[in-house]
Amino acid sequence: MLRGLARLILTLVLALSLAGTTLTAIRIAADPLLAPYVEASKDQIRAASDRMLAQSDTPAILQARVEERLAETPRNWLAIDALTGLAIERAIDLPPALLEQIRIKREDDHNYYTQAMACAACAYDPATCSLPQVLICQAPVALTPIGDIAGVTRAGVAYASGGEVDQIDLALSVVGLGATAAVLASGGTSYMVKAGASLAKLARRMGRLSPRLVEMALDAARTGIRWADLPGIRSVDDLNRAVHAEAFVPLTNTLTDLSRLTEVTGATTALHLLPLVDDAADARRLARSAEALGPKLVGRAEVLGKARLFRATLRLSETAWALGAGIVGILVSAATLLASMLQHALLRRLRRFTNPSARA
Template identity: 75%
Template sequence: MIWRRITRLILLVILAGSLAGTSLTAARIASDPLIAPFVEASKDQITATTERMLTTAATPETLSAHIANRLAESPRNWLALDALVDLAYERNIAIPSALNAAVQTAREDDHSYYATLTSCAACAYDPAQCSLSEVMICQAPIVLTPIGDIAGITRAGVAYASGAEVDQIDLALSVVGLGATAAILASGGTSGVVKAGASLAKLARKMGRLSPRLVEMAVDAARTGVNWASLPAVRSIDDLTAAIRTESFLPLTNTLTDLSRLNTATDATTALHLLPMVDDAADARRLAIAAEALGPKLVGRAEVLGKARLFRATLRFSETAWALGAGLVSLMISTATLISSMIQHTLLKRLRRSLKQKAPPKPRASGGDI
């Protein structure tokens, strides 16, 4: 009896300690934003994690399906196609002969002199018709310079003054690009870094490669950060400074800063290809981290793993998360053990009571005859 009480007391002490430790760790996470349950994984950890993921994701059937889907696009994305073929060779996966022949035929068709000439002309007229390789030749010379930003702001001012519809996305990206050039919107990075990110986003917008959330961010920046009455009069950097509220552009500016980091880790064509994965600054940062770890192998892995799994590979549990997890496990074990002990004690008491009630009465001792 005494030992049972001692055991329950010990379990209560363990339970109280687990509860206190778990609560303390959770309170630290809630009160200090710098203490996060997840932290950035190292380059070696990202590489190892993606390799483990590929063992189940990069099957012959999956790779063949991805290659066939990319092959059916128009214009074809040869950056993605080549990355998928390279991934198959890297993992010693044989591509079906018919599919391999179709890839070679398409390559010859798309890279012939006549095809290159006609497709570049179409790209110069309509950026939506550009392939990733063509856009850097046919569109970049204008978009990557302040000339494109000035033109974008001027177009918006003229449209507003005439009552026409304003392209708020182009306006927001032009404001960030020109503002970065003038060093008035360089939060989170140098002016050159922000300008590069804005230019990359403008190219992606022309090709329809901006994610819906990034488009929404640009529209929100233009809607809340532009003094529309002053916009038609913008003729200089000083005019631009007076016509915008810089704080409204900071979320967009920070996202574009990490886009430039992605561009630096890879190249402009790869960054354009991966831009649909970016919804905000956190996505841009994780994609840049993956690019710095995986290098040229990033595209193939992104094609097969997708955004969710690729981004998950860039994170690992922090020491705080392990402490919280250990506390929760200890708390659950202690609680379960204590409840089990209480149930066992209650059942034993009921069993003893039942046995006492069913036991026959003891016979009385009878005296001798008198």
């Protein structure tokens, strides 16, 4: 009698756990706001990134990353300084030979003659620019409408003459000119869209755009421009008529969030971090990381990498905890019910073996 009652209770618990878990899963599927992960607070982001650093082989990674950065041309002193700053923060002693190498190469890169020659090369070829140089030597054109107008004009001339059109530059130029800005901005302003597009154009010339962001720009150009109208563009109104606004929405959203990242970190740091940005969500996560970590962001990004850095910006939601608790409840109830049934079956077998009359 008692065993039967216990099995009935366990069955009810199992049914209730299954029903609760099913309802939670249905709510998550039906309502995108009930995501299993939600944004972490600034304190949670800082704590999570510190835990990740403590759990990784930070000294070895730091040394390797510094050596890699020193071997680059041009050298990325923003990243090198962030890595050495992280070493000081974590009380990690870098090898004396490595510190001496940093000192020598810093002197080599920052003397007047080297700086002048590097800026001249940067003005001619953005791919040779260091991060601080590109803002001085390329920004006067890239950050104004002149560069966007030139980009659209070059594309029109190339298309009319049967030449190759730089579709990435064209897409970024279209967004930068603010074509149909009221439709494309999606929550941002035309200034933010322009700032994000200008930064992306600089990053593209330096080879710092992620493959997914490049593909996003190509998709916008392929599907969002009436190519036959391109050679006849003489004004912004002409450009608006030659553009399918909806095709540019994903790119514009990403560039708007990229502009928000720039506001938090500054243009130089944003340029450095741009290879981590595949879409608008990545740009938002980086901006949140920057708000939480401040100048420590670059060093942590260098050591932790994109996946772990972004994982620090998220935490499990209450809905996810409820779903997890429901799954645990199902497993515990099912295991207990199965154990009870097995125990009952074994006892019956034992009684049959020990009781000759029962076997008969």
